Amino acid sequence: MADLAEVTPVMGSQPPGGEEGGGGLTAAQTEVLERCLHALKHAKNDSHTLAALLLITRLCPASQLDKPTLRRIFEAVGLNFPARLLVTAVRGSRSSALPPDELLSLGTALLAALSTDPDMASHPQLLTTIPLLLGILANGPVLNQQNRARQSPDRKVQAEDVSDPECDSVRETSEQSGDEADRASPEGSSRLDEAMAADCYQVLTAVCALPRGPDQLLSRAAVPALCQAVEQNQTLSRQRGLALLGCLLSGKTKARAWSRHAAELLPLLVQLSKDFCQSTDQPRFTMCSQLVQFLPPAGVAANSEELKGAVSRVWGALRPMMQAKLTPKQIAPILVLSACLLDLYGWELVGPPKFCCLLVNRACVEVRMGLEEPPGNDLSPELQQTLTGCYRIMEAAIEQACSQPSAAPQSSVPGLSLQQSRQVLGVLEEAFSALMYHLQQVDPSRYGDPFVFATFRSLCSWLAEETSCLKEEVTKLLPFLVSYSRNHLQDGSSEQNLPEWMNTMSVSEERDGWTGSEALRYLLPALCHLSAEEGPRKVLLTLDTPALLVDFLSRCWTSMKGKSGATMIRDPSMETACSALLNFTVTEPERVRKDSCFRSLEALLSEALPVLVNKPRLLVLAANYCTLGLMIGRLKSAPSGSVEAGQRRFFSAALRFLCGALDSGSGSGPVKVSPSWEESWDEAAELWRLSLQALGGCARAQPSVCSLVRQEGWLRHTLGMLHQCSVLPDRHTEEVLEEALCAVAEQCPVCRQEIRDMMARSDEGALSRMRNLKKSAGVK
Known part of the structure; x- marks a missing residue:
């Protein structure tokens, strides 16, 4: 130059x-x-x-x-x-x-x-x-x-x-x-x-x-x-550098920043936590918001003793602050920071039971004060952020309550006495009542508001475990809950504010970004409970909820089948949707016969089950599909001709699937659960038994199904297993197998003769003890 x-x-x-x-x-x-x-x-x-x-x-x-x-x-x-x-x-x-x-x-x-x-x-x-x-x-x-x-x-x-x-x-x-x-x-x-x-x-x-x-x-x-x-x-690093880092760690780049630079960020967080603990009361309120920015996403560096020590120190500094008399502006940043700390380690480091109880109580009080305002009052962004933090504290209390094996009322946090537990559950109920009151006032024009989604999500976390309290209020709110979920499922894929909020609040649920189905996914556990109760179920039927669930399953299957076998991962929400539809199928047979959405569901099941049969990792979903399809099939009248192609494809896959559950081995000992089913047996066993009961119903309703029972080898496999084995895994399994065989024997002469021949070969094995089957097959 x-x-x-x-x-x-x-x-x-x-x-x-x-x-x-x-x-x-x-x-x-x-x-x-x-x-x-x-x-x-x-x-x-x-x-x-x-x-x-x-x-x-x-x-x-x-x-x-x-x-x-x-x-x-x-x-x-x-x-x-x-x-x-x-x-x-x-x-x-x-x-x-x-x-x-x-x-x-x-x-x-x-x-x-x-x-x-x-x-x-x-x-x-x-x-x-x-x-x-x-x-x-x-x-x-x-x-x-x-x-x-x-x-x-x-x-x-x-x-x-x-x-x-x-x-x-x-x-x-x-x-x-x-x-x-x-x-x-x-x-x-x-x-x-x-x-x-x-x-x-x-x-x-x-x-x-x-x-x-x-x-x-x-x-x-x-x-x-x-x-x-x-x-x-360095010069201005504390004023400008920390602020700039906070911006990088507060949005969608947070997870990537921590995944790439945890070695640099963790010592910085440790130092900031020490500064926080050493500061006087007033600066601490300001520093709460700063610490929130620098905390890692849940699960990142969770095993770090440094991080654990830093979180423990911060809780130690927060306890006297929470116990003091605070203004709304002072308590807001404390509650938000507490929510983020709970995301990292749950209640493990929070402190004594009395303080845990105080934290939940404070959060619930803030929610009631914030939401029980006259309709039409807009909540400031600052208040919305505070309430969202309170929601997460309440959700953490619910999760802890659900993980306790002790008898009800369950303890919301470790070490609470029975009286404290009742107090916590009481304030939670009052707070969730305030959430329902607020959501009743929400106009459809606000469905894209992230705060509405936060409120909806928090309420769903409670409804997933508790639908007996406030039953009238819950039933009254069902039109909003279903309408909100349907709106996002059908139109929410283009929503921009909610994906950003999902990233900010670390609720990605390990899925690839916002799809529009998230609202319904949160509501599904509650729908599963409510569809089993007559009053709420009637309301859900007027809202055409079965069609919404079928639409959800169809979208999920379209997304799943577009992936290779290695990337097909289990989606518990699909299984929960099947459970809710199963409740409707069992309790509302006339609706199932008349509602066109169940015809669409049958077509989906006939396409999906043959694929799922060959995917061991998706066995529980296959069991749900198999059970749901057979339960619908038992409600259909006998066709005038042969079984239609789609239905035949489904029954063939279902029979092959049911054959794979039990393995008699080569000896005459007890029947064991087959290796491919063993890992999932606790979840799939009841569905397998229900499928066998439904298979018997299908045989009675549609005798032509019996020919498939023979052609696909289910009858031969089952008779051979029962003839050879000495005992089945449990009495219930023996009963459902006998019931299915009786139905086949009563409807199909060829099957009846095959059963009679097998029973005549020997008077040993589990088959010989089935008295009802002997009667149905005409064996003396």
């Missing part, structure tokens, strides 16, 4: 004290600016460019320049020039008479000014300077870019982010300049000038505010660089 020894830069983003302050340019300034812009446009070398820029920064501070003017400067200079200033400073080039710090100061000030325009902040040339700026903040004004690049490949500027060929030379120069910079100056960790640090943070903050800004910073290793700046207590 040319010798500019006679030019002294005057930097700073604040106005120098002119008459106009920060509100525009005087006529004299405008005249000078136009001359400088002309000089910039016609500059023959870097010296001329630099001289014009120095005049602009001296007479027309950035805060007084509007966006059109900044754009004219950008068009005249380009972003490559300030980038070259930074590289020249890093290299310590002797071709420039200006000291490196002054070059850095000018370069960062130019970038800061230009970055105030979002279009310029997103420009590829500006993005190439991010590693340089991060290096300045982390290490001081003189950097060793090459060593930094070797330490972390992520810190290199990605080629796809650079569209201007000139940027390649800047990047290459910056990567080659580190060793020279170290040799030129031993002050590689010198203290940053505050104005330069502010300019660097201005650029990074402007980039972070862009739609893809957090991704851009994360891909350029902003997290480890900012952690290093904070660790070394």
Whole structure:
């Protein structure tokens, strides 16, 4: 760079004290600016460019320049020039008479000014300077870019982010300049000038505010660089660096940041937790919100003793705060932080039972106060955030209650006395009553509101376990719950606010983003309970709930079959939907016969079951499909001709599936559960037995099914097993097998003769003890 020894830069983003302050340019300034812009446009070398820029920064501070003017400067200079200033400073080039710090100061000030325009902040040339700026903040004004690049490949500027060929030379120069910079100056960790640090943070903050800004910073290793700046207590790192890190750790980049940089983030979190515990009461309230940002997602680093110790210390500091007399503004950040800590380790580290009880009580009181407002009152964003935190505390109490094996009333948190348990369950019931009151007021126009979803989700967590309390209120709310779920299932795939909320609240449920089915998934356990009760079931039928469940299963199956066998994973929600449909099938036979949605369900089952039979990992879902299809089949009247193709395909798959459950082996000992079923037997056994009962019903309703029973080998397999084995796994299994065989014997003469022949061979084995079957088969 040319010798500019006679030019002294005057930097700073604040106005120098002119008459106009920060509100525009005087006529004299405008005249000078136009001359400088002309000089910039016609500059023959870097010296001329630099001289014009120095005049602009001296007479027309950035805060007084509007966006059109900044754009004219950008068009005249380009972003490559300030980038070259930074590289020249890093290299310590002797071709420039200006000291490196002054070059850095000018370069960062130019970038800061230009970055105030979002279009310029997103420009590829500006993005190439991010590693340089991060290096300045982390290490001081003189950097060793090459060593930094070797330490972390992520810190290199990605080629796809650079569209201007000139940027390649800047990047290459910056990567080659580190060793020279170290040799030129031993002050590689010198203290940053505050104005330069502010300019660097201005650029990074402007980039972070862009739609893809957090991704851009994360891909350029902003997290480890900012952690290093904070660790070394560099200039403004505590004020601006922590705030920028908080932004990167609060949105959709949180999980990726922790997965890539847990080694840097964990020590920072430990230090912040120590600062929190050592601070006085008033700063602690402010620091609660900061700690929330820096906590890892649930499950990340859960085995870390450092993290566990930090969480334990924070709980220790929160206990006296929670027990004090607090204003609503003071208790809000405490409750939100408590909710996030519960996400990490549950109730394990919270403290004594009395404090756990207090925490749940405080959360429930806040919910009642916040939601029991007159209809039409809008809740502020701050209150919504507080209530969402309270919901998570309430959900944690419910989860703990459900995990307790002791007799009811179950303890919401470890160690609670019976009286304390009753008190906690009582306040939870009152709080969930407030949730139902609030949801009753929700208009369909607000279905996309994330807070409505948070309220809905929390209520569903309670309804999944408790539908006997407040039964009238729950039944009255069913039209909203079903309508809300249907709306999101059918129209919610384009919703933008809710996916963002799901990421923020860490409720991704291990699925690939927002699909629109999430609301119904949360409601399904409650629907399973409510469809078994006559009053709520009648309401659910008027709301066409079976059709909603069939639609859900159809969408899920379409998504599942589009994946390869290796990526087909179990989806418990599909099994729960089958259970609810099974309740309708058992209790409402006329509805099943008339409702067209059950015809659609039969078509789905006939397509899916033949595939599921060959997927051991999806055995429980196959058992649900098999049972549901056979239970529907027993309600159908006998066809005039042969079994239709779809139904035949289903029955063939169902019979093959049922054959695989028990294994008699080669000896005459007891029958055992087959290896492929053994792992899932606890969940699938009752469905298998119910399927056998339904098979008998199908044989009676549709005698033509009996021919399939023979053709598919189920009759031969079952008779051979019963003839050979000495005993079945339990009496119930023996009873359902006998019942199915009796139905087949009564409806099919050929089957009856086959059964008679097998029973006549020997008077040993389980088959010989089946008296009802002997009677049905005509065996004396």
